[in-house]
Amino acid sequence: MxxxxxxxxxxxxxxxxxxxxxxxxxxxxxxxxxxxxxxxxxxxxxxxxxxxxxxxxxxxxxxxxxxxxxxxxxxxxxxxxRAEAGHLLGLEIGPHRVAALLADLDGRVIGAQAQDVGETAGADERLGALHAAVAELLRRAGVPRDSLRAVGVGTPGIVEAGGTVRLGTALPGWTGLGLGERLSRSFTCPVLVENDANAAVVAEHWKGVATGTDDVVFVLAGLSPGAGSLIGGRLHRGYGGAAGEIGALHLLGREATPERLLSTTDEPLHPLDEQAVAEVFARARGGDPRALAAVDRFIRRLVHDVAALVLALDPELVVIGGWAAGLDGVLEPLRRELARYCLRPPEVALSLLGEAAVATGAVRLALDHVEEQLFAVEGAVTARR
Amino acid sequence: MxxxxxxxxxxxxxxxxxxxxxxxxxxxxxxxxxxxxxxxxxxxxxxxxxxxxxxxxxxxxxxxxxxxxxxxxxxxxxxxxRAEAGHLLGLEIGPHRVAALLADLDGRVIGAQAQDVGETAGADERLGALHAAVAELLRRAGVPRDSLRAVGVGTPGIVEAGGTVRLGTALPGWTGLGLGERLSRSFTCPVLVENDANAAVVAEHWKGVATGTDDVVFVLAGLSPGAGSLIGGRLHRGYGGAAGEIGALHLLGREATPERLLSTTDEPLHPLDEQAVAEVFARARGGDPRALAAVDRFIRRLVHDVAALVLALDPELVVIGGWAAGLDGVLEPLRRELARYCLRPPEVALSLLGEAAVATGAVRLALDHVEEQLFAVEGAVTARR
CATH class of the missing domain: 1.10.10.10 (Winged helix-like DNA-binding domain superfamily/Winged helix DNA-binding domain)
Structure with a gap:
């Protein structure tokens, strides 16, 4: 020195x-x-x-x-x-909606905007809705676009370092999309693209249910669960950015497809969307035995996938978020089964941030980027990790 | 500074x-x-x-x-x-044998000793065999016991930070054993106890098939597979030391037990030991259709467990070692199935160190400890991770 x-x-x-x-x-x-x-x-x-x-x-x-x-x-x-000297955006792109959070340089959220998008919308339509939401958010907050210092984005799929979606089956036209490059056209500041479950685990660690622990798995529980993990407080992306994509486990094909799993007839459930699944769950609450059996199969599948993650990673805490987290009776079977079958069962908690988890994590990723820029030199001196 | x-x-x-x-x-x-x-x-x-x-x-x-x-x-x-100024021991404790490697302060192996132990041997008998092997090894090499600077040990089971086996179903009398404390009575230097698969992944990274990569999963493939992982070159033990204990996945109970999996009759295979399994594999090679079906089920189970690890962790390389690695036809199905079902399939390779992997990793862990002592101050200055 x-x-x-x-x-x-x-x-x-x-x-x-x-x-x-x-x-x-x-x-x-x-x-x-x-x-x-x-x-x-x-x-x-x-x-x-x-x-x-x-x-x-x-x-x-x-x-x-x-x-x-x-x-x-x-x-x-x-x-x-002056936390107001610049601004950050945290964006979420999902199957049913896009959402945007606006924050100051302390990471304090000062505005939010969301917009519904159809499940079948292509990439252009989906990104168009996102741009409209961002424009409206900035307009309402009175923040000029050039005040933005960084934009974080959470998206389904495996995201490459450059912000390209390597594989994204959850959204039409998503695989191969140069998402970072596309969004960068609308902003003069850096755009950081991250897998949605990865963004969510960062969010729960920042201001959610996982603030006290550095070894966390966040399960974005939907029809095909994905997960984001912090190991020692750091995001574990995996060698190719695909860590936590545990939903593919059922693709091993020797187990039933989700369509069969959730079917209450002898035919696969089609189309398999959240509305159809919600109906099955409603009928189960009404006591329909075939619906009860379908729900039981669905929860067992989720328990199995979460158990695989827990056995591989041995986290301190598992946070359940995403769509299926809102279902009755998901948490207790998970706790019970993990306690029975995991050698050292982790704590299991529901997401505190809920629907806001992905966009909040995207804000944190943008804030990380700005802090690195502002404090990079100091970071080098104190060898902060 | x-x-x-x-x-x-x-x-x-x-x-x-x-x-x-x-x-x-x-x-x-x-x-x-x-x-x-x-x-x-x-x-x-x-x-x-x-x-x-x-x-x-x-x-x-x-x-x-x-x-x-x-x-x-x-x-x-x-x-x-003077690499000869002190010595290191790397010990392996397994179900069928105990083994010891002696190395100098450069980690160069200068002697080896192994001894068979019965599968049913209790902890005292097993540790007695280990002590005899160590004594013979030191005697043959002419190295006095007080020249030892550190002893590394690889053992099945979940190992707590203090060297106590929290859970170890593979060896009789192993759960709860204060292994580190027991072994420390025989040595004046530090004794470092590590899970066997963790030791093996360290070994393959040090002098095996994984020298070129920092994101590795080593699968100790036996009747119930365990795994050790390096993430960014560092051992990932998990929050409670239980990371990689993927073999427990079958305990979810909705899949067949290993005894049924490998049975060629309608009855579970009993006792389920390696000899019984070897016979099933031999009969499969001879064309016996029921044995072929049993082997197929066994390999599918292994593929499933490895796939769960790969999906959770996304390593660059999977190394297959342990007993089942020597079976015909394990590697190709693994490669094929991982390529089909993993979003970003890793490379798959057989262990280069084979039977020596665990003890070699134990040597490396002992060497790490000595290097930390010798170079600790320098480590602090350069903020080496």
Whole structure:
């Protein structure tokens, strides 16, 4: 590290700037004396850095904002991080709807917008609905598009590092779609595309039911469950971005297809959509024996898939989210069966964020990106992982 | 880091010592000038550190060893790391045998010893056989017991951080056994206990078929398969040490037990041991249709368990080892089925280390421990993960 002090002065300025910004962001507001104490930097250095941050729009003097309400004598000047200096978007693309969250640079959500989309809508129609939702959200919040610093996106499918959907059978026209590239045309800031279950596990860890644990599997329970995992607090994407795609296990073909699983007749359920499944569940609640048997098969399948994940990964906590999480009687059988068959059963909890999980995770991914940019130099110094 | 130069001089000495040792260990031997260049330390510092390392027995002057074969003039003194300054043991405890490998501080194996144990042997008898094998190995190699710096152990079962077997159904009397504590009575150095599949994946990554990849699942394929995983080059133990215990998946009970799976009659196969299974496989090779069907069921079960691991983790490479790896016709069905059903099929390879995988991994774990001790300070400075 000694090289830095005698070396590149602009690098040193960037480090000091990141350190001061970090200190200010961690508090509501602070005096120069406080920043000097926390950072270990000299007073002239802190003064210079804060001036630069004010010019960049990232810091503001608090007294200057609040006008002339001063006490006797000259009070110490106080400064704060301007979380409103930029904005983030968290987008969710799903089979039935698209949704967008708008947040400030502290990750505080300041607006939301969703729009229904038909299950059969193609990629153009689906992305069109997303663009409309984003435009409406920005308009209502009065946030100009160029204030956006990063956009996170959660989507079904296996997502490659460049934001292309390698495989996405849940949405028409999705496999092979250059989603990151398509969305980047509408934004001047970076667009980060992530698998929806991966975004959801990040969200539950950030502000959901998993804030206290770093080893979490989030099961996006639908007709074909997918999962996102944190291992030691970090997203486990897998070597090819396909980790957690446990729904494919039934494709092994020696077990019934979901269409047969949920059928109450001798014929496969067709079309297999959420409405048809909801009807089966409603009939089961009404006591129909064939519907009860179908629901039992469905839950057993889900338990099996979740057990496979748990045995492979051994998480501390399994969070059940997505459409099937709302069904009666999913959680208890899961807990009971995992306790019976897993060598060390994890805790099982329902998603706290529910429908907002994917978009909230997308906000967090955008925030991670911005924080990396703002604090990258400091990150390198403290070897933050 | 600036604090160090003005701060604790003994810490600084330890850092410098670790840096010099690391540099010497990376080469066959080196002159003080070379060490000075590589480490960036001053010549007097290097001289002082090397003297200290010679006193500690970790470094030796090469000319001093080789006698008076000197050229005209005074040649530069050359120094080397003394890999023989201490030794490591890698132990394997299995259902049929115990095995021990002896290695030097470079991890080079210099001796091996194995001993058969009956499947029904209790913990005392099994550990007795292990102690006898270790004693014989040390005696033959002429290595005194107090030269051991660390002992690694690979065992079936879920191993807690303290070396206690939390659950180990594969060996009689194993669940609840304080294995680390029991073995520690025989050694003055640290004893590190690890699940056998975890040890095996470390071994294949170190000197086996997985040297080129950091995302590996090793399947210890037996009657009930277990797995060890590296994620980003690091062992993934799971929150409670139970990651990869995929064999329990069949316990979900809605599939046949292994006894029924491998039966060629209407009755469960009893006792279900490797000899009985080998007979079924032999009859299958002879064309017996019921044996062929049983083998087919067995391989399908293995494929299913491996598929569950692959879908959960998405590794780059799956290594098949253990007893069932030697069976005809295991690898091709695995490759074919994974390619059909996994969204991004991994490579599949047979273990290169075979029967030696677990003990070799145990050596590596012992070596990791010693390296951490020798280079811990340097590790902290460079923030090695």
């Amino acid at each position: 000694g090289r830095l002090t005698g070396g590149d002065p602009s690098l040193l300025r960037r480090i000091n700037s990141a350190v001061v910004l970090h200190a200010l962001r961690a508090t509501d507001c602070a005096t120069l004396t406080e920043v000097t104490r926390v950072t270990g930097l000299s007073r002239p250095t802190v003064e210079g850095v804060v001036e630069g941050l004010i010019e960049a729009g990232l810091v503001v003097e608090k007294a200057a904002e609040e006008g002339a309400a001063r006490r006797q004598g000259r009070p110490a000047r106080r400064f704060r991080f | 600036g604090r160090l130069t003005g701060g604790d001089p003994s810490l600084l000495r330890r850092i410098n010592s670790a840096v010099v040792l690391h540099a010497l260990r990376a080469t066959d031997c080196a002159t003080l000038t070379e060490v000075t260049r590589v480490t960036g330390l001053s010549r007097p510092t290097v001289e002082g550190v090397v003297e200290g390392l010679i006193e500690a027995g970790l470094v030796v002057e090469k000319a001093a060893e080789e006698g008076a074969a000197r050229r005209q003039g005074r040649p530069a003194r050359r120094f080397r790391f």
